[in-house]
Amino acid sequence: MVTDVSMQDDLERLTREYGASLSTHGVTPGGVQWPNASDLATRYEVLLSPLNLAGGGAHPVRLLDLGCGPGFLLDYLQTNGLLERVDYLGVDVTEATMGHARARWPDHRFELRDVRLHPLPAASFDYAIICGVFNVRYSNTHAQMQALVEETLRSVWMSVRTGLAFNVMSKHVDWERDDLFHWPLDTAMAFCRQHLSRHVTFRLDYGLWETAIQVSRIPAVRSSKVPLNWLPDDTRKSGA
Amino acid sequence: MAEPSSKVLPEVPTPLSHETAGAAFDYRGLVAAMEANLLQYGDSHRGVGWRMNARDAALQHQVMLEGILDEWARPVRLLDFGCGASHLYQHIRDQGLLGLEYSGLDLSSQYLALCRKKFPGVAYYDQDLLDSATELPTFDYVVLNGIFHYKADNSNEATWRYCQQLLTGVSAIAAKGFAFNVRSEYVDWRWEYLFHLPIGQVADFIATNISRNFTVRHDYGLYEYTVYVYHTGVRENRPAAETLPATIG
Numbered sequence: 001m002v003t004d005v006s007m008q009d010d011l012e013r014l015t016r017e018y019g020a021s022l023s024t025h026g027v028t029p030g031g032v033q034w035p036n037a038s039d040l041a042t043r044y045e046v047l048l049s050p051l052n053l054a055g056g057g058a059h060p061v062r063l064l065d066l067g068c069g070p071g072f073l074l075d076y077l078q079t080n081g082l083l084e085r086v087d088y089l090g091v092d093v094t095e096a097t098m099g100h101a102r103a104r105w106p107d108h109r110f111e112l113r114d115v116r117l118h119p120l121p122a123a124s125f126d127y128a129i130i131c132g133v134f135n136v137r138y139s140n141t142h143a144q145m146q147a148l149v150e151e152t153l154r155s156v157w158m159s160v161r162t163g164l165a166f167n168v169m170s171k172h173v174d175w176e177r178d179d180l181f182h183w184p185l186d187t188a189m190a191f192c193r194q195h196l197s198r199h200v201t202f203r204l205d206y207g208l209w210e211t212a213i214q215v216s217r218i219p220a221v222r223s224s225k226v227p228l229n230w231l232p233d234d235t236r237k238s239g240a
Numbered sequence: 241m242a243e244p245s246s247k248v249l250p251e252v253p254t255p256l257s258h259e260t261a262g263a264a265f266d267y268r269g270l271v272a273a274m275e276a277n278l279l280q281y282g283d284s285h286r287g288v289g290w291r292m293n294a295r296d297a298a299l300q301h302q303v304m305l306e307g308i309l310d311e312w313a314r315p316v317r318l319l320d321f322g323c324g325a326s327h328l329y330q331h332i333r334d335q336g337l338l339g340l341e342y343s344g345l346d347l348s349s350q351y352l353a354l355c356r357k358k359f360p361g362v363a364y365y366d367q368d369l370l371d372s373a374t375e376l377p378t379f380d381y382v383v384l385n386g387i388f389h390y391k392a393d394n395s396n397e398a399t400w401r402y403c404q405q406l407l408t409g410v411s412a413i414a415a416k417g418f419a420f421n422v423r424s425e426y427v428d429w430r431w432e433y434l435f436h437l438p439i440g441q442v443a444d445f446i447a448t449n450i451s452r453n454f455t456v457r458h459d460y461g462l463y464e465y466t467v468y469v470y471h472t473g474v475r476e477n478r479p480a481a482e483t484l485p486a487t488i489g
Contacts, residue, residue: 171440172447186425186440189458193426202439202456204447205470219461222295224302225334227327230284230294 010148011093011114013139019096022070027100032069034132039208044076046203046212047129047165053077053085060087064125066115066156067133068092071101074108089125091115116151120159128156130166135210137181145181150191157196163216164196170204170211188213265394265402267370271347273392274324278350283358288324288351289390296462300421301331303460304383305340307419307468312380314339319379321345321369321410322387326355329362343379345369369409376413384410384420389464391435399435404445407469411450417470427463442467 007015018032025031029040051061065073068090077083090110092098101110113120130152137145149168156164168183169176176182185202188211192200196215203212274289281287285297305328308316316339320328323344332340345365346352352364367374387406391399403422410418423436430436439456446454451469458465 172443172452184440185443185456186438189426189439198426199459199461201459202443204443205453205455205468207453214459216459220303220457220459222299222302222460223335224298224331226294226298227284227330227334229282230286230297 007093008114008116010140010144014133014137014148015094015097017138018069018094022097022100027070027104029072032072032097032132033136040072040132041076042206042208043131043167043210043212044073044129046206047131047167047214050163050165050201050214050216051127053082054080057085060085062087062124062126062161063089064120064128064156064159065090066128066130066152068101068110069097069132071105071108071110073129073131074105091120115155115159116148119155122158123161125160126162128160128164130156130164132167134166134168134181134183136179138179142181146183146187149181149183150195153191154195157215162218163199163214165212165214167210167212170209172204173209183211185211262395263398265398266392267402268347270390270392273390275348275350278325278354283325283354285327288327289386292462297327298331299460299462300385301328303457303466304328304385304419304421305332305337307383307417307455307466308340308381309416309470312416315341316416317341317343317378317380319343319345319365319382319413321382321384322347323355323364324348324351324386326359326362328383328385329359345376369413370405378413378415380414380416382410382414382418384418386421388420388422388435388437390433392433396435400437400441403437404449407445408449411469411471414471416472417468419466419468421464421466423464424458426458439465 021033022031029037034040053061063086065088069092071090073090074083074088077086088108090101090108091113092101092110093112093114095112098110098112133152134145134149140148153164153166168188169180171182171184173182189200192198192213192215197217199216199219201214203214206212277289278287285294290297318340320326320342323346326344329342329344332342343363343365344355345367347366347368349366352366355362355364365376367376369376384406388399388403407420422442423434425436425438427436439458443454443456446467446469451471453470455468456465457468
């Protein structure tokens, strides 16, 4: 665990609001600047959807929750009967927020860490979700925020075995706000292809003005059989 | 054919960034080119123009049908737009998929003759959606598999106009949603007769003209992506919500 987080300027600009906000609003989604609780549940549902947690599995999923805040993901997992399905680590950068997380979930693991300076061990997780970390840039410029997003994703990518999911604001909105980070789909795709993987899904189908971006190391599972009348000229070539 | 709907096909959308002048997309010419494939290669994926391997062509059917949402009532009325030899229906039967009421549409009389011979119980349509006199019934879900990959020597501008016209028309006969695939910009090689579209350009058009509710899948390992557009779906089941993570409010 890293205890002496010397916070980079961009992260300081990103997180300075939260301490005061948690005091004002209490430990609620509003306290970490979300407009309402049901949308946060929707976001978690969408980001976790590639894991099919409800479908069961032999082992818990080793899950990294980057930007865990006061540990709301654990509330969501518990409410939906999924807590046993994950082997959880929450990571964040401010003492105040993490204090709430540790107090609320004393039996779970949390770490203070800027993963850009102190990357997590390679392949130490199955999957990572990064929820609400990249939506608001506050006083960071777009370029500063893009650098923060890309450096963070590259570091997290090294520590996950199968993939990651995160959300950003969409460009496909009626208007953009100066303090939000709207990342064009093609810019995100070009980055993912170059530094993470080209197996990417963009979900804009859950009614919020954002995009959930899911990146996987391997392509989607194939379940379809190949019609026999298609095969002759392929078997020679690919041995399929 | 089924009873005609009263639905009026929408206006042709204005192209985003190009003059409307210039040759129109010659889709009738493409139909003839596809029929030449059927003659040469017979009833296989190559016979409907694919040059990828058979496993990849089969994967496209799987991906198209994965856009059907669990909460939709069954049977789902499915239109295979540009059905070719109806390989999607063959896929549905081979996989034993239930709850789908399949219909096909194609402009090629040769493919349709083959389809009707193979699947006499299936409804097939031969109308041209871009003909203003065309009347088609409404379906729940319409898929366009491989309609936009091959542009022959049509210009990119004409092909993009054609895409927009067709998607607008398809949207009007798809009650719940539709899906289409298109070649990605993120590829290792290009060929001048193939059409590549930036994801953002498609997303802009869909969000501005058709629906805010869509998903782009570039996750199945082919050099293309599939866009699922929903008129209904996830959003329906959600409570009305403020949508910006905001310091305001």
